[in-house]
Amino acid sequence: GAVVSQHPSWVICKSGTSVKIECRSLDFQATTMFWYRQFPKQSLMLMATSNEGSKATYEQGVEKDKFLINHASLTLSTLTVTSAHPEDSSFYICSARPSSGRAFSETQYFGPGTRLLVL
């Protein structure tokens, strides 16, 4: 159990285009999902916390108008990188925290990540 999927697994796009990344919890419901980015040989950097049915909470320094987050259901959150530029190239990883009531709800389960390359 506790499987999180991401789609696409990798994407190459031209500078100025927008890219949408989907994060799904496959076998549990998640009121809260998280979006991270990771640069090579570095740890995960939290970008934002996505809350089902409400606005996302962004970390300091993360532009909310550039990284649009939508959490429309208890199993799906999306991250849209708008007007992507080469400096947005990175590994984007989502995670989901099972909603209260399950034994393992205190932790997060990660998706496999999406590698974005902006040319």
Place this chain on the structure above:
Amino acid sequence: QKEVEQDPGPLSVPEGAIVSLNCTYSNSAFQYFMWYRQYSRKGPELLMYTYSSGNKEDGRFTAQVDKSSKYISLFIRDSQPSDSATYLCAMRRPGANNLFFGTGTRLTVIP
């Protein structure tokens, strides 16, 4: 000072060795402690989850939490080449959503 400190390594050990990975932290409010394993170009995979102090064992893996010293450890017995990965510690305060991660330790188990 970072909230969570972890030696980035790299750490190389021969197959069959016992591996010890450690993190220290500064915030005494942390109560939930996790270890994740991340293979190259993959998302982190939850290995161990511990609440408060104590030990937890799962197969070849043992997690220890010493809250008095603000120190957590992950031991891997009979290490295998397939254990070669980056190991991330993470922790969280009660009532908070976000995790605080260590920088990760890159481990290589040599056949």
